[in-house]
Amino acid sequence: MGDGSKKKAHVEKIKKAFKNRNWNEIKSADSWVIFKVMSEFVEGFEKLAKIGPCVSIFGSARTQPDHKYYQMAEEIAAKLVRHGYGVITGGGPGIMEAGNKGARSENGKSVGLNIDLPFEQNNNIYIDPEKLINFDYFFVRKVMFVRYSQGFIVMPGGFGTLDEMFEALTLIQTNKIEKFPIVLVGKDYWGGLVDWLQEVLVKEKNINAEDMKLFHLVETESEAVAVIDDFYDQYKLSPNF
Incomplete structure (x- = not known):
C-alpha cells in the first residue's frame, strides 16, 4: 500500500471513529454519565459532611x-x-x-x-x-x-x-x-x-x-x-x- 493509500485509509478510520450519532444516542449516553457523576457527588457529600x-x-x-x-x-x-x-x-x-x-x-x-x-x-x-x-x-x-x-x-x-x-x-x-x-x-x-x-x-x-x-x-x-x-x-x- 502506497503512502497516499495509507493516508486515505487513516483519514477514513478517523471519520468512522467520530461518525455522527443521532440525538437519541447522544442523550442516552450523556444522561447516564451525568447521573453517575451526580450519584458519586451525593454519596461523597453525605458520607463526608460530618467527619470533622x-x-x-x-x-x-x-x-x-x-x-x-x-x-x-x-x-x-x-x-x-x-x-x-x-x-x-x-x-x-x-x-x-x-x-x-x-x-x-x-x-x-x-x-x-x-x-x-x-x-x-x-x-x-x-x-x-x-x-x-x-x-x-x-x-x-x-x-x-x-x-x-x-x-x-x-x-x-x-x-x-x-x-x-x-x-x-x-x-x-x-x-x-x-x-x-x-x-x-x-x-x-x-x-x-x-x-x-x-x-x-x-x-x-x-x-x-x-x-x-x-x-x-x-x-x-x-x-x-x-x-x-x-x-x-x-x-x-x-x-x-
Missing part, C-alpha cells in the same frame, strides 16, 4: 510496608490523630494503607476515597467501613479531597500524587479555595522538583516567587505535623469551599 477536621495523606500505591516512607506515613497519621485530626487517603495500598493504618492505630477517623482502576488499586483494610467511598471518576474524587481536607501531606509518589498536589496548589493560587497547608515530605525525593520550580518556573515568570510559599518541604514526621498545627494556630479551621 481531617488531613489527607498522598503517596505511591507501590510503597512496601518495610520502606521508610511507608513507616513515616504511618507515624505521621498517628501523630495527626493525636493532635485532633482525622486522616483521609486514596484508600489503596502503599502510602495510602500506611496513612489509614496509622489513623486506626490511634482510634482516629480513617477515611478512604478509593478509585476503580484496572491495576494496583484495591481498598486497604484499615479504613472505617462507613467511611469507604468508591469512585469511577478522578475529578469527583479530587473534589472530595480538596473540599474535606484541612491540609495535604504529600509523601513520595508518582503521577497521581503530583496530580493531587498541583491541583490543590492551582486552586489556592487562583483563590478558588481557601488556603490550607500543603506539606511535601522527603527532601531527597522532592528537592529536585522544588529546585526546578524555583530555577525555571519562577525565573521564567510563569509563577510568582510568592507562590513558592504555598507549600512546605520537610524531612521528618514531627516537622510535617508541626506545619499543620502552626497553620491552624494562626487561622481558624473552616471549610475550604
Whole structure:
C-alpha cells in the first residue's frame, strides 16, 4: 500500500471513529454519565459532611510496608490523630494503607476515597467501613479531597500524587479555595522538583516567587505535623469551599 493509500485509509478510520450519532444516542449516553457523576457527588457529600477536621495523606500505591516512607506515613497519621485530626487517603495500598493504618492505630477517623482502576488499586483494610467511598471518576474524587481536607501531606509518589498536589496548589493560587497547608515530605525525593520550580518556573515568570510559599518541604514526621498545627494556630479551621 502506497503512502497516499495509507493516508486515505487513516483519514477514513478517523471519520468512522467520530461518525455522527443521532440525538437519541447522544442523550442516552450523556444522561447516564451525568447521573453517575451526580450519584458519586451525593454519596461523597453525605458520607463526608460530618467527619470533622481531617488531613489527607498522598503517596505511591507501590510503597512496601518495610520502606521508610511507608513507616513515616504511618507515624505521621498517628501523630495527626493525636493532635485532633482525622486522616483521609486514596484508600489503596502503599502510602495510602500506611496513612489509614496509622489513623486506626490511634482510634482516629480513617477515611478512604478509593478509585476503580484496572491495576494496583484495591481498598486497604484499615479504613472505617462507613467511611469507604468508591469512585469511577478522578475529578469527583479530587473534589472530595480538596473540599474535606484541612491540609495535604504529600509523601513520595508518582503521577497521581503530583496530580493531587498541583491541583490543590492551582486552586489556592487562583483563590478558588481557601488556603490550607500543603506539606511535601522527603527532601531527597522532592528537592529536585522544588529546585526546578524555583530555577525555571519562577525565573521564567510563569509563577510568582510568592507562590513558592504555598507549600512546605520537610524531612521528618514531627516537622510535617508541626506545619499543620502552626497553620491552624494562626487561622481558624473552616471549610475550604
